[in-house]
Amino acid sequence: MTDHTIRPATTADVDFLAEAIIAAEKSNSPRLGTATLFGLTEDAARALIVAMLLEEVDGCEYSISSFLVVEKEGRTLAAVAGWLEGAEDDMPSGLLKANLIGFTFPPENVALLRTRGAVISGIQIDREMGSVQIEYVYADPAQRGRGLAGRLIKAQIARFPEARKVQVQAFSDNQVAIGLYERLGFRIVHTFTSTNPDTILYMPFNGKVLMEHVTDN
Amino acid sequence: MEREELIPRIQRAISGVLGHTNFEMRNDLTAADVEGWDSLTHMSIITGLEKEFNVKFKLKEINKLKNMGSLIELIQSKFSVA
Numbered sequence: 001m002t003d004h005t006i007r008p009a010t011t012a013d014v015d016f017l018a019e020a021i022i023a024a025e026k027s028n029s030p031r032l033g034t035a036t037l038f039g040l041t042e043d044a045a046r047a048l049i050v051a052m053l054l055e056e057v058d059g060c061e062y063s064i065s066s067f068l069v070v071e072k073e074g075r076t077l078a079a080v081a082g083w084l085e086g087a088e089d090d091m092p093s094g095l096l097k098a099n100l101i102g103f104t105f106p107p108e109n110v111a112l113l114r115t116r117g118a119v120i121s122g123i124q125i126d127r128e129m130g131s132v133q134i135e136y137v138y139a140d141p142a143q144r145g146r147g148l149a150g151r152l153i154k155a156q157i158a159r160f161p162e163a164r165k166v167q168v169q170a171f172s173d174n175q176v177a178i179g180l181y182e183r184l185g186f187r188i189v190h191t192f193t194s195t196n197p198d199t200i201l202y203m204p205f206n207g208k209v210l211m212e213h214v215t216d217n
Numbered sequence: 218m219e220r221e222e223l224i225p226r227i228q229r230a231i232s233g234v235l236g237h238t239n240f241e242m243r244n245d246l247t248a249a250d251v252e253g254w255d256s257l258t259h260m261s262i263i264t265g266l267e268k269e270f271n272v273k274f275k276l277k278e279i280n281k282l283k284n285m286g287s288l289i290e291l292i293q294s295k296f297s298v299a
Contacts, residue, residue, distance in 0.1 A: 057280055089283050094256035095248060096280055102260040103276045110260055117257045124255070 004077070004148070006155050009067035011054065013076050017067055018049045020079040020138035027171045029204035036202040037116050038109040052100045059088030060096040061135040068155050070139075070148045078139035078148035082156030084163060086129040093127055116202065122194030123208045125169055132160045134168040137177065153184055157213070165212055172207035186211035218296040223289055230265040234258050244286030270295065 009017060022042065026032050035045040052062040060066065061081050070078040085093055102110060127133050134156055139148045157166050168186060170177045178188070193207040200206045224242050232238045235253040240246060248254040254262070263279055266272075266288075272295040282288050 055276060057276070089281055090247075091280060091283065092249070092256075095259050098256040098259040099263070099276060099279045102263055103279075107264075110264075114257070114261060121257075 003072055004151075005071045006068055006152065007071060009064050009069045009079065011056075011064060013067070013069055013079070014050055014053050014064065016069070016076040017053055017064065017079055017136075018046050020067075021049055021061075021136050022046060024136040024138050025204075027174050027177070027204040031202060031204050033120070033203050037113050037120065038105060039112045040109060048104055051104045055100060055104070057096055057100055059083055059086075059091060060093035060100070061133075062097055062100055067136075068152050068159075070143075070152060077143045078152055080137050080149060080152035080156055081133075081135040082153075082159065083133055084160050085127045085131050085133050090129070092129070093133065119196055119198050119202050120194070122196055122199065123192050123203065123206065125190070125192060125208060125210050128165065128167060130163065130165075132157060132163045132166040134166060137168075137180070149180060150184055153181075165214060168211050168213075170209055170211065171203075171205040172209050173205045178209065178211070181211050181213075184213065186213045218293060220289060220293065223292055226269055227266065227285075227288065227292065230269040231262055234261040234265050242285060244284060244289075246285040247283070266292070 022032055022045070025034060032042055032045060034040070034049065035042050038045070040048070049062070053064050056065070057063055058065045060083065063083065066081040066083040067079050068082070069076050083093065088096065134153055137149050137153065168181055170181065172191060172193070188209045189212045190210040191207060192210070228238065228242050231240070235251065235258060237252065240251045248259065263274065267274060270292055272292070274291070278291055282291065
């Protein structure tokens with residue numbers, strides 16, 4: 001492990017971060033919400049995710065500055081996003097993300113999302129101001145089982161010693177992710193299930209869990 | 218453009234998206250205070266305001282909008298000469 005370095009992500013990692021975001025959003029399903037909800041191909045969604053990351057807006061899940069990565073011999077192997085909700089001018093990360101999408105995505109695709117909003121409304125989870133938010137937990141498939149994601153989550157929590165609560169969301173059927181978070185001290189505090197039958201056409205699953213970790217800081 | 222002139226137009230653009238007027242146009246009003254103002258409707262509200270005032274916001278500008286007061290100031294700045 002000593003030859004693995006944990007460091008903040010930079011713009012040079014942007015392609016790896018886009019892959020991390022896409023893999024985490026798909027959550028082992030073929031459905032990428034950022035593509036399906038906007039009527040985009042996965043390649044087009046990937047290009048827009050890269051464009052959003054390169055705007056370098058801080059304080060949300062599409063912020064390069066939110067990510068820590070594991071590097072070994074110049075190769076990026078794993079990534080996890082984490083930020084303190086509301087730290088950027090008290091702006092909720094959801095609005096920062098909405099601004100990024102509105103600014104980056106073609107208007108016709110944003111208009112399509114407006115017609116499909118009900119599909120995700122049941123599994124949209126508000127993020128608590130002042131809490132640490134963990135998102136997009138990802139390790140290169142060849143590197144899994146080596147504890148890299150767990151190390152990154154712990155490093156993210158350690159970045160925010162002032163925060164008492166850490167939250168992470170997962171799709172309800174993602175037992176691998178939920179098991180990892182439980183081993184790190186997270187517990188499920190809420191379960192959200194969409195009653196919209198179309199949710200499963202666009203999203204990996206129709207349910208999500210909110211998990212919390214109370215820090216000893 | 219005077220503040221008194223802007224406020225009803227901003228209110229109209231917001232209520233046009235949200236479908237209600239159950240909010241006061243006070244300076245410290247935030248999205249969290251307004252029913253239905255979430256990340257999905259936020260995009261429509263920003264687009265609606267751009268259309269209403271025929272302006273274009275920069276990403277950096279809208280990322281600094283803490284509350285209604287800062288939104289009013291931003292729109293006013295689009296019409297100031299200085």
